[in-house]
Amino acid sequence: MDDTCVVITGLLRNNFIQPxxxxxxxxxxxxxxxxxxxPHIDDLRNEGFVIQLNNYPSYRNCTNYQTVNIRExxxxxxSLGFSYVIRMRTDLICNDVVKFMGxxxxxxxxxxxxLGYIQTILFYIIDFFVAxxxxEMLLVFNEEQKEEDKRFVEQYWMEEYFNKKDLTLAEVKERLYSCLQVLQDNNIEMEIISKNWGKIIGKYCKQNIILN
Structure with missing residues (x-):
């Protein structure tokens, strides 16, 4: 998979480093x-991670914290010659990341x-990872959200990517893939170590609002 790079974004809390x-x-x-x-930049660099250090966005909100780190x-x-990216979180652990990538x-x-979609009154992409x-990734994670824009994170990303508002789930599924069933079939499991959500595939995604 020499054409693919994993981009891991987020904070570097002490309990994230060894995992x-x-x-x-x-x-x-x-x-x-x-x-x-x-912190811990040298520790990670010494373990083979390439480090990209970024300035905070001018307007600091959840959308822009993620957008800036993913974009950069x-x-x-x-610039290093890769064609594909798998964006992961610094607090996301996987039982077999090599198998997951494959x-x-x-x-x-x-x-x-x-991973999939959440359907309530609105719908969301499940963005624990995005690949x-x-x-194409740079069309999603490009422009920073302005302060007067009150759209929630996933809504902002999808409407910017599609250049269309009031998207339906059917429209999004025409252009994006979901891999929940693939991960279930291959016994891939993930957890967010900064949250007490338990197993993402085996528990979180069992809710009836989760769609593949």
Whole structure:
């Protein structure tokens, strides 16, 4: 998978570091995209991570914290010659990340791929990870949200990507892939170590509002 780079974004809290090192030790191409004030940079660099350090966005909100780190990580991966990116979180652990990457490769090399969707009154993409061609990823994670824009994170990203408001789930599924069933079939499991949500595939995604 020499055409694919994992871009890992987020804060570098003390309890994230050893799981990151252990989880990605057999992944050759990996970038940490984080803020310039974060600790443990040298520890991760010494373990083979390429480090991208970013300035905080001018308007600090949840959307922009994620957008900036993902965008800058994707731009670095592109400059290094990669064609595809799998964006992961610094607090996301996977029971077999190499197997995970392999079993979704046929999806993200064609379209942006997410875990699945949440359907309530509105719908959301489940963005624990997002994978796809770099140029497509940069269409999603590009422009920073303005202060007067009150759209929630996933709504903002999808409407910017589609250049259309009031998207339906059917419209989104025409352009994005979901990989929940693939992960279930391959016994892939994930957890968010900063949250007490339990197993993502085996528990969180069992809710009746989760769609594949």
């Amino acid at each position: 990151l090192i252990e989880m990605y030790k057999e992944v050759p191409h990996k970038i940490i995209s984080t803020w310039k004030d974060q 990580g994707c731009l670095l991966a592109k 079993c979704i490769g046929h999806l993200y090399k064609e379209r942006i791929t997410v 796809g061609p770099i140029n």
